[in-house]
Amino acid sequence: MSPAALEDAALLERVAAGDEAAIELIYQRYGGACFALARRILDDTQLAEDVVQQVFLALWNGSGYDPRRGAVSTWLLSITHHKAVDSVRKEGSRRKRLASEQALIELAAAGPAPDDEVWARMRAARTREALKLLPAEQREVVLLAYYGGYTQTEIADLTGLPLGTVKSRTLTAMRRLREHLGGVSETRPDEGRVE
Amino acid sequence: MSTPYDDHERWAELAAGHALHALEPDEEAAFAEHLATCAVCRAELGEHELVAAQLGALATAADPVDESAPPSWSSLRDSVIGNARPTVPSLTAARDRRRARSARLLGAAAGVILLTGGGLAAWQLSSGGSGSSSELAAAHAAVNRCEHMTGCHVVRLDDSTSKTRAAVVVSGDHAKMWPLAMSAPPSGHVFALWQMPRAGRPRLVETGTFTGANAGSNATLAASYADTAAFAVSLEPAGILPTKPTTVLAVGNASA
Ligand SMILES: [Zn+2]
Numbered sequence: 001m002s003p004a005a006l007e008d009a010a011l012l013e014r015v016a017a018g019d020e021a022a023i024e025l026i027y028q029r030y031g032g033a034c035f036a037l038a039r040r041i042l043d044d045t046q047l048a049e050d051v052v053q054q055v056f057l058a059l060w061n062g063s064g065y066d067p068r069r070g071a072v073s074t075w076l077l078s079i080t081h082h083k084a085v086d087s088v089r090k091e092g093s094r095r096k097r098l099a100s101e102q103a104l105i106e107l108a109a110a111g112p113a114p115d116d117e118v119w120a121r122m123r124a125a126r127t128r129e130a131l132k133l134l135p136a137e138q139r140e141v142v143l144l145a146y147y148g149g150y151t152q153t154e155i156a157d158l159t160g161l162p163l164g165t166v167k168s169r170t171l172t173a174m175r176r177l178r179e180h181l182g183g184v185s186e187t188r189p190d191e192g193r194v195e
Numbered sequence: 196m197s198t199p200y201d202d203h204e205r206w207a208e209l210a211a212g213h214a215l216h217a218l219e220p221d222e223e224a225a226f227a228e229h230l231a232t233c234a235v236c237r238a239e240l241g242e243h244e245l246v247a248a249q250l251g252a253l254a255t256a257a258d259p260v261d262e263s264a265p266p267s268w269s270s271l272r273d274s275v276i277g278n279a280r281p282t283v284p285s286l287t288a289a290r291d292r293r294r295a296r297s298a299r300l301l302g303a304a305a306g307v308i309l310l311t312g313g314g315l316a317a318w319q320l321s322s323g324g325s326g327s328s329s330e331l332a333a334a335h336a337a338v339n340r341c342e343h344m345t346g347c348h349v350v351r352l353d354d355s356t357s358k359t360r361a362a363v364v365v366s367g368d369h370a371k372m373w374p375l376a377m378s379a380p381p382s383g384h385v386f387a388l389w390q391m392p393r394a395g396r397p398r399l400v401e402t403g404t405f406t407g408a409n410a411g412s413n414a415t416l417a418a419s420y421a422d423t424a425a426f427a428v429s430l431e432p433a434g435i436l437p438t439k440p441t442t443v444l445a446v447g448n449a450s451a
Pocket residue numbers: 203206207229233234235236237
């Protein structure tokens with residue numbers, strides 16, 4: 001495990017023991033990423049804040065996170081995504097629909113970043129590159145699902161593709177992304193340590 | 196006739212849909228049942244979840260820094276923790292203020308070097324001119340040569356607009372960065388070439404201006420090419436050896 005993951009694991013043990021300072025530290029570390037994801041999907045600051053609150057409530061209540069299944073950052077983003085998608089489906093009218101996906105790939109990594117964000121930006125740059133390597137029709141089904149919050153059935157309706165095609169394209173795309181992204185460590189590196 | 200899920204690939208498709216939270220409730224239920232009994236699907240789902248998290252992390256990098264700050268912990272605290280315990284207001288609030296202030300200061304300082312809205316502004320302003328035409332020809336020749344050699348790898352470093360700015364030519368445990376569309380760094384600054392191992396933090400390969408007489412050398416890699424996820428070039432203050440990239444300008448994934 002990377003130093004950051006070990007640090008997270010120690011914090012999570014303290015969270016499980018009811019240590020409020022520990023969950024605050026987890027929030028300082030990952031709350032911003034969760035909020036950015038929820039806001040991107042929901043396009044609504046208040047709804048995004050509600051989602052983030054639910055996510056950290058779930059963490060505090062000990063519901064759902066299993067350390068054997070991977071890093072807490074992965075879990076937090078996954079549950080944030082799930083809750084944001086649930087919320088956008090309830091708030092159907094608010095959806096930005098197709099607008100944002102291309103923008104997401106093309107958006108410049110914005111200006112200078114605090115130290116913590118540099119690693120995130122580099123990872124993001126790699127993810128964008130991996131997305132660009134996908135054929136457009138594979139990229140589309142993944143981004144419609146992930147950032148559009150559409151179910152695969154809805155994507156079939158939207159695109160006019162047979163549902164089976166949507167499913168097989170999505171699988172191929174996810175496998176290719178995994179290949180392109182390689183076995184990159186899932187937590188940020190220990191920024192302070194000099195080897 | 197086969198039932199829809201005879202073919203295991205169908206379960207694999209559901210695993211991908213599950214990781215994206217894009218299944219219908221009946222599919223979700225069927226997959227959950229299968230997942231409990233299938234180690235293959237559990238392993239693949241784990242990989243899909245990592246990819247999904249990487250997609251999720253795009254949102255952080257895409258959001259303009261000041262557009263909408265995440266809620267402070269103090270504003271969430273009561274609804275998460277419950278208000279049974281007294282809050283300790285001073286620390287959190289002071290820290291939030293400090294963070295906000297240092298973010299502004301950092302932005303202001305960096306604005307001197309780079310326009311906001313893109314770490315690549317400096318390059319864009321200088322229209323991407325790259326040294327002399329003979330240097331450029333040498334770069335293209337080196338890239339071509341490598342592409343026709345076994346065991347030689349070319350990694351193109353693209354900026355956020357997909358413009359290729361440089362190529363890293365990796366042969367054995369040595370790498371050389373060839374600028375393709377780079378102008379000299381702003382005064383007081385150098386470029387740094389980084390190697391991103393598949394695990395762990397970015398490693399510095401070399402710093403320099405990578406132009407003219409100071410073209411990059413054939414530097415030794417910190418980790419093997421096989422263990423390399425990507426290369427990146429960043430802008431750094433001159434005179435100190437950076438321990439981590441400050442402003443990333445271009446990135447390229449290492450091919451398998
Ligand atoms: Zn299975």
